[in-house]
Amino acid sequence: xxxxxxxxxxxxxxxxxxxxxxxxxxxxxxxxxxxxxxxxxxxxxxxxxxxxxxxxxxxxxxxxxxxxxxxxxxxxxxxxxxxxxxxxxxxxxxxxxxxxxxxxxxxxxxxxxxxxxxxxxxxxxxxxxxxxxxxxxxxxxxxxxxxxxxxxxxxxxxxxxxxxxxxxxxxxxxxxxxxxxxxxxxxxxxxxxxxxxxxxxxxxxxxxxxxxxxxxxxxxxxxxxxxxxxxxxxxxxxxxxxxxxxxxxxxxxxxxxxxxxxxxxxxxxxxxxxxxxxxxxxxxxxxxxxxxxxxxxxxxxxxxxxxxxxxxxxxxxxxxxxxxxxxxxxxxxxxxxxxxxxxxxxxxxxxxxxxxxxxxxxxxxxxxxxxxxxxxxxxxxxxxxxxxxxxxxxxxxxxxxxxxxxxxxxxxxxxxxxxxxxxxxxxxxxxxxxxxxxxxxxxxxxxxxxxxxxxxxxxxxxxxxxxxxxxxxxxxxxxxxxxxxxxxxxxxxxxxxx
Numbered sequence: 012x013x014x015x016x017x018x019x020x021x022x023x024x025x026x027x028x029x030x031x032x033x034x035x036x037x038x039x040x041x042x043x044x045x046x047x048x049x050x051x052x053x054x055x056x057x058x059x060x061x062x063x064x065x066x067x068x069x070x071x072x073x074x075x076x077x078x079x080x081x082x083x084x085x086x087x088x089x090x091x092x093x094x095x096x097x098x099x100x101x102x103x104x105x106x107x108x109x110x111x112x113x114x115x116x117x118x119x120x121x122x123x124x125x126x127x128x129x130x131x132x133x134x135x136x137x138x139x140x141x142x143x144x145x146x147x148x149x150x151x152x153x154x155x156x157x158x159x160x161x162x163x164x165x166x167x168x169x170x171x172x173x174x175x176x177x178x179x180x181x182x183x184x185x186x187x188x189x190x191x192x193x194x195x196x197x198x199x200x201x202x203x204x205x206x207x208x209x210x211x212x213x214x215x216x217x218x219x220x221x222x223x224x225x226x227x228x229x230x231x232x233x234x235x236x237x238x239x240x241x242x243x244x245x246x247x248x249x250x251x252x253x254x255x256x257x258x259x260x261x262x263x264x265x266x267x268x269x270x271x272x273x274x275x276x277x278x279x280x281x282x283x284x285x286x287x288x289x290x291x292x293x294x295x296x297x298x299x300x301x302x303x304x305x306x307x308x309x310x311x312x313x314x315x316x317x318x319x320x321x322x323x324x325x326x327x328x329x330x331x332x333x334x335x336x337x338x339x340x341x342x343x344x345x346x347x348x349x350x351x352x353x354x355x356x357x358x359x360x361x362x363x364x365x366x367x368x369x370x371x372x373x374x375x376x377x378x379x380x381x382x383x384x385x386x387x388x389x390x391x392x393x394x395x396x397x398x399x400x401x402x403x404x405x406x407x408x409x410x411x412x413x414x415x416x417x418x419x420x421x422x423x424x425x426x427x428x429x430x431x432x433x434x435x436x437x438x439x440x441x442x443x444x445x446x447x448x449x450x451x452x453x454x455x456x457x458x459x460x461x462x463x464x465x466x467x468x469x470x471x472x473x474x475x476x477x478x479x480x481x482x483x484x485x486x487x488x489x490x491x492x493x494x495x496x497x498x499x500x501x502x503x504x505x506x507x508x509x
Contacts (some may be wrong), residue, residue, distance in 0.1 A: 108134040109143040136174040145186040152193045161194035192225040213246035216256035227264040270295045332365020337374040360393040367400030395428040402435040430463045437470035
């Protein structure tokens, strides 16, 4: 329990800033590096909230929000359109106009000029309409139509920006950037950023996040970072300074080595770290396996006069769990209570996840019971962690019991819950039940991700049930999902034959 002695009563002040936690797992992506173990990167979701410590990160735009877009920094210099809350009738009108615009755009071609027809349509161009249309195009993108969607999105973006009494807000630029990103039109995305800069729009933390998430996959992350570090127009709100904005975004794309380089640059430039900086750095050191440096940073944080926040404790508990140190974790939980801080379900979940990965299921069950005794109601994420632990340990009956408890209590399983259960059923040779569970999750509105399909297909093939495996793939393709990733499944089949 190093560094605990450095904590002081000031901890209460440091812990008063609680971030909004969102863990809607079904809509998230997964780590390809973890596909083989059948579970993906569930720890990313367990530890997502503390990444944004020291501030409440309000995303600049909600893609389906019809209440208008805020003006960054309170600016009202003509670069940002003013929007006001819409009544129910206005919302219906926007929805209707959006559907008509999308229908016209889909007809665009050599013999049909969509821009000309849009001009004759007579719709009122507004921020909500533009965002809804662009979001509609974003949802339509797949491997086969990505180039066309990028062109249609940009055609509408240009047309709407030319209309009288309307000028794009930065949120519309960001939406167009997302369309280019999903369509892998990297040059067009950068040109759009240049256009923003020329027209006086600030490049914000959200701009950087979209770029780094896209360019990180293309191996261009360092170039993005260097550009933003040198940029004089980079607006990094709601972060305290630009380096935290950059570090936070790098964390989301797991650019750990680059985080270390940015931190060194930050110190050279004379910027001092804060609690959020330390949290990001400690998570980075943990992910890189540098536990000695992790604890040195925790000590340094105390020497600098910073008290751990909720996310610091969350990280510590996860590390102690991964190290199979339940007694040390219990002491830390007791210390939190003595300091007047009640551990939340998030803290227990992170600890249980760590212990589960260490193979200590008895400790997992102990802390799960302790959590309920202290009034913390386990949520779907926490139950999924327990289910996953039991499945990995080959104790499917316990996993199934936990799953049934979730259903009885009215908790909705997420995509990770279903993936763990499908894997458990396959390990128990209950393949027909596994296929039925795939249909069940779809019927309940939880769309399978590629990891779910891969898990089921690989187990079916291993069992020699090739026709059933091929049927699952056909169903996946028929639904228009992951068509471009079929080669990965075929490659997996070839590896199994060797």
